[in-house]
Amino acid sequence: MKVVTGVVGNDIHVVANRLIELSLHARGFEVFNLGVNTYLEEFFDAVVETDADILLISSLNGEAEGWSREIKILKSKYKNLDNLVMVIGGNLVVGTASPETIVPKYKNYGFDLVFHQVDLNTGLDTLEEFLKERNK
Amino acid sequence: MKVVTGVVGNDIHVVANRLIELSLHARGFEVFNLGVNTYLEEFFDAVVETDADILLISSLNGEAEGWSREIKILKSKYKNLDNLVMVIGGNLVVGTASPETIVPKYKNYGFDLVFHQVDLNTGLDTLEEFLKERNK
Amino acid sequence: MSLLQEERKIILGNEYVDNFDFAEVEDFVKNASKDLFISYNFKTKNKMLVQPRGGFPTYKKQFALNKFFVEANVDVLPLTIDSNTRLNDYATAKKMLRLSEENEIDMLNGYPLVNHGYRTTRKMITHFNKPVSLRHGTPDARLLIETAIASGIFEIEGGPITYLLPYSKNFPLDKAFLYWKYVEKVCANYSKLNEPINRESFGPLTATLVPPAITIAIQLLEMLLSLEEGVKSFSVSFSQTGSMNQDIVMGAVIKKLAKHYANEINCDDTTINLVYHQWMGAFPTNKDFAEQLINMSTVIASMVGADKIITKTREEASGIPTKEANAKTVASTQYTLGILNGLPNIVDEEEEEILTLEVKAIMEAVFNDEADTLWRKVFNSIKNGTIDVPFSPHIINHNEMITIRDANKNIRIIKRGNVPISDRCFEYEKSKCDLTKDTTSIVNDIIHDIGIMQ
Amino acid sequence: MSLLQEERKIILGNEYVDNFDFAEVEDFVKNASKDLFISYNFKTKNKMLVQPRGGFPTYKKQFALNKFFVEANVDVLPLTIDSNTRLNDYATAKKMLRLSEENEIDMLNGYPLVNHGYRTTRKMITHFNKPVSLRHGTPDARLLIETAIASGIFEIEGGPITYLLPYSKNFPLDKAFLYWKYVEKVCANYSKLNEPINRESFGPLTATLVPPAITIAIQLLEMLLSLEEGVKSFSVSFSQTGSMNQDIVMGAVIKKLAKHYANEINCDDTTINLVYHQWMGAFPTNKDFAEQLINMSTVIASMVGADKIITKTREEASGIPTKEANAKTVASTQYTLGILNGLPNIVDEEEEEILTLEVKAIMEAVFNDEADTLWRKVFNSIKNGTIDVPFSPHIINHNEMITIRDANKNIRIIKRGNVPISDRCFEYEKSKCDLTKDTTSIVNDIIHDIGIMQ
Ligand code: B12
Numbered sequence A, B: 001m002k003v004v005t006g007v008v009g010n011d012i013h014v015v016a017n018r019l020i021e022l023s024l025h026a027r028g029f030e031v032f033n034l035g036v037n038t039y040l041e042e043f044f045d046a047v048v049e050t051d052a053d054i055l056l057i058s059s060l061n062g063e064a065e066g067w068s069r070e071i072k073i074l075k076s077k078y079k080n081l082d083n084l085v086m087v088i089g090g091n092l093v094v095g096t097a098s099p100e101t102i103v104p105k106y107k108n109y110g111f112d113l114v115f116h117q118v119d120l121n122t123g124l125d126t127l128e129e130f131l132k133e134r135n136k
Numbered sequence C, D: 001m002s003l004l005q006e007e008r009k010i011i012l013g014n015e016y017v018d019n020f021d022f023a024e025v026e027d028f029v030k031n032a033s034k035d036l037f038i039s040y041n042f043k044t045k046n047k048m049l050v051q052p053r054g055g056f057p058t059y060k061k062q063f064a065l066n067k068f069f070v071e072a073n074v075d076v077l078p079l080t081i082d083s084n085t086r087l088n089d090y091a092t093a094k095k096m097l098r099l100s101e102e103n104e105i106d107m108l109n110g111y112p113l114v115n116h117g118y119r120t121t122r123k124m125i126t127h128f129n130k131p132v133s134l135r136h137g138t139p140d141a142r143l144l145i146e147t148a149i150a151s152g153i154f155e156i157e158g159g160p161i162t163y164l165l166p167y168s169k170n171f172p173l174d175k176a177f178l179y180w181k182y183v184e185k186v187c188a189n190y191s192k193l194n195e196p197i198n199r200e201s202f203g204p205l206t207a208t209l210v211p212p213a214i215t216i217a218i219q220l221l222e223m224l225l226s227l228e229e230g231v232k233s234f235s236v237s238f239s240q241t242g243s244m245n246q247d248i249v250m251g252a253v254i255k256k257l258a259k260h261y262a263n264e265i266n267c268d269d270t271t272i273n274l275v276y277h278q279w280m281g282a283f284p285t286n287k288d289f290a291e292q293l294i295n296m297s298t299v300i301a302s303m304v305g306a307d308k309i310i311t312k313t314r315e316e317a318s319g320i321p322t323k324e325a326n327a328k329t330v331a332s333t334q335y336t337l338g339i340l341n342g343l344p345n346i347v348d349e350e351e352e353e354i355l356t357l358e359v360k361a362i363m364e365a366v367f368n369d370e371a372d373t374l375w376r377k378v379f380n381s382i383k384n385g386t387i388d389v390p391f392s393p394h395i396i397n398h399n400e401m402i403t404i405r406d407a408n409k410n411i412r413i414i415k416r417g418n419v420p421i422s423d424r425c426f427e428y429e430k431s432k433c434d435l436t437k438d439t440t441s442i443v444n445d446i447i448h449d450i451g452i453m454q
């Protein structure tokens, strides 16, 4: 299965991104890693270009929310993205907040899976289960 | 001027006691140091024997209050102790408490000067001023 | 008029600058209190200087933060600049500053120095009369530095490599070199008037498995680029590696080599100091544990013999620290420095030799590049991977070197890419690691190695 | 029946002991879980063991404290005994225990083990299945130790010198030696049944300017007295001196000499471990600072290479610590041990040589005493000042030695009294200090030296 991944916005925290690439590979995904400092359009363009099944976005420096608000409008400009699985993870707010408030918010922005300060492997395990359920 | 000093009760914390002896010497007092583990009777006996002007008691391990309750009764058994200046200092309670509650309590037990968690030199400065005032 | 002065006029003619008075600023620097110069503090204060991190948008909040720091017995005040100013976007910074002033909420992640201007900022700096360190991350810091020095900020952090490779993906490296050349020159010129302005390089880089040889080579190169322009007070720096011994070895080697290379270009009159950053990598989320880590960093800094320590807070893993948490670190660090006595003298000859050889090999390769100037040689060396910074997000970075921790948590090079360390050194590095493992286990080890402090 | 067994019968016939079943206890020790033996933990756990301090009067509260400790990832549980039990006043202890159980207020400053009895206490100890260390300060600990071992407590702290000179003014030293001889024998006998019972000496002594040579000599003598009776697992200990280097030197010398003297009496089969106490002197009243001090102690313990560390809490300067503060130290210490890596190898040959010579001179003087048995030799040596413990409150202590800190905060002997260190060593010690000062300044220095961590 194909995954497009990267870190959204002006965020240059690259460490998690490198690890994500490695882990997705190890789990048998075909990975297209756009790296840090990637804007939303670039993500969707890459999804279309590679015909990816999954878009997995990271955000560490707190910028995610500002960008996420624009997802729905932007996504609607593309065709055939209805089956795209959208995942986001990392540190999803500036300062601190609980998952109880964060997860519904991001689901509302259009994400299927939301991982705020969740360990990478836990997150990817959940993703794989989600995909299994979905393809039943 | 003559000072009898020591640490009251079963308390064996000797460090402050050694320093007190040194400081009193340096300030020109004639010092009779009974050391640690000294009971009230021993203090008063020494005061009588040496004809001391000042009784300076230390307590570190929290025992002081238990002993202090008996001071008035005991002191009344001795004659000619009316001019004795009575001083106590160190760590005067088990656990923590504020000077506002401790000082009046100990004054009531019969002490003229009460130093809870007060630095030695500050305490001895106050003692010297107290003596000056008194002998005016 | 010199070329530099013409460039300065253009830079300072920026619409966001309110009438830069060159003569007045020169006069101010000439007569400024020596206490404001960190170079003077290094000379006269017989202790490791303690510097926190921090910056707020409004004058009022920044003033309050500084007051807090001074009460916690700080030695050096930080001034961290907001990210709009770092990108030279003064218009947005201005708007966000006004919003921050009008509401009680901070709309910037640092102090927009250019918008506040030097006349205002100088009031704060001279009020506290402590040396201030400018922390930014700006590739084109020309206007920022002019404003800083005019304000009384006499230590400038950064450099063309250390503020670019960890902080940027696309900014052109060659431009960064030229902009920083301007900065060095301005610092050098002002240094003639009073105590020297201090320049400091940012040794932590990506704070992630960067091998000592790379860090030191970059520190030395930025130092040389600065000294070439006439800077007389320079600080090299690095951050806690994760191995006490490796830190101590790094400290010894960087001090020795900084002196060596400064002498090579006849700059023996330059004062070089060593700055140590408390752990810069991933922090534990448990705040009590974070404090343990911070304390341990302070102990190691003492063993390294650093001249200044830059602190973290118990809130590092969660978000921008409160001023209370920040001040607490300062007070605790000062206390620890005061009670830590009887430091042993530690020398690890073998490790020092290997590290020295590695750094010298990289330096030689850089010097041997055919370009005509040092900055071009360095530029080429980064591009061709002679210098390779693990986990740099920048497109120009070679990304071929792989590092891992050995059993004692020393960072070791297990794939050298184009970094020209000798076979002997490379074999030494690899001999410390268990390389019989399969790739998956090694990858798992790397992930583990990044999180060792968590 | 052996003389010892007869004495045991008398001791255990005490009215406060509820029918001591020798056979059952033997059986229990024989089949006890190996995890309960610290000697087994030393062998199998590849880390520094962490042990806090603490004891509460009621079973319920002690159980809660232990639970807290276990959750904080403790390695060794403490059981601190109340002061009535320490003075063998079981009647008062009984009364106070009942009062503590009936009301919610603690009327004892520790756990009255004899009154609780071994049947009850064993339930708690086997429940947690962690090794327990008995902390008391009792000169006549015969009944206490019997009860402890029967309960599953397989480490006994103390000794005739270390539990007397710092803790008592008048208790007769000769009696203490005889009572401890009993303790050693009982420990030795039980050691044959399963893993060995561990004995631990109390190296901190008065925690106030005690010079390393005195501490080590006393540790070695208590070790020899114990090994003579057949003990097979012994821990020597000392507490942080205030100088990192002096701690490291002490650690190296005590390890080397413990082995040496054990071999001299053909006890090479005995396991000797090293225990380090976090700073035992006057603590800062600022609790945040206290935590810095505690963390630094942990770092130094690692550099010393201790096998176990005994912790303090942030509340040391104010009063008996809460279980929360206590558990916090345990968790923090474990975290610090986990992240502290790459320890350098430190050897200070000159300091080690001087210290070794000093200790050997004292040991030789003790051995040369004309008395017939070791304990009588030691007794005489304390009485005549061959062994002299600064700031001991005990009347038998000579009190002629004067110590002071040098510029690096190493504790140095500036007046040796009757302690037989050689002229060469004495000159070395003095050469480190500024002795041109007048008496008043030296006294002020000593006061300052006692408070260095505040
Ligand atoms: C190293 C670091 C840096 C390095 C980065 C080097 C580089 N290019 O990567 C340097 C020093 C350059 C740096 C710079 C900055 N940083 Co920084 N940095 C850190 C630090 C210390 C560690 C980050 C890290 O590498 N962690 C290791 C990786 C493996 O973990 P991770 O990133 O947390 O990711 C894990 C999870 O989030 C998860 N995850 C991530 N993505 C996804 C996606 C999915 C789907 C799933 C399931 C999981 C997942 O998996 C990972 C492994 O478990 C953190 C604080 C901390 N966490 O301790 C601050 C931190 C992230 N930085 C911060 C900031 C503000 C900055 C700066 C803006 C300003 C500054 N302080 O200097 C700059 C500029 C950055 C920019 N433009 O974005 C803040 C962010 C504040 C916030 N979110 O509220 C932090 C929290 C520090 C702080 N307390 O102020 N930083």
Ligand code: B12
Pocket (backbone or CB within 6 Å): B010, B011, B012, B013, B014, B015, B016, B019, B056, B057, B058, B059, B060, B061, B062, B063, B087, B088, B089, B090, B091, B093, B094, B095, B115, B117, B118, B119, B120, B121, B122, B123, B124, D166, D167, D204, D205, D206, D207, D208, D280, D281, D282, D283, D284, D315, D316, D317, D318, D319, D320, D321, D391, D392, D393, D450
């Ligand atoms: C060293 C020490 C010991 C040594 C003592 C060696 C010795 N023989 O002296 C050892 C290890 C043997 C020990 C044993 C015990 N200790 Co102890 N010990 C300490 C410690 C760490 C330092 C004390 C010290 O020497 N300070 C240095 C001197 C110079 O300062 P100071 O004593 O505080 O005195 C200053 C002032 O109080 C003042 N002062 C004193 N007297 C006077 C008088 C006047 C007139 C004035 C003006 C000023 C003044 O001047 C001094 C200088 O400024 C303290 C905790 C701390 N403070 O950090 C605990 C402490 C005092 N100990 C304590 C206890 C409980 C004990 C034990 C009972 C149990 C145990 N924990 O093991 C035993 C047995 C003691 C007994 N029977 O009394 C408690 C007391 C609790 C309380 N008051 O609520 C403390 C506070 C530790 C704790 N948090 O549990 N201890």
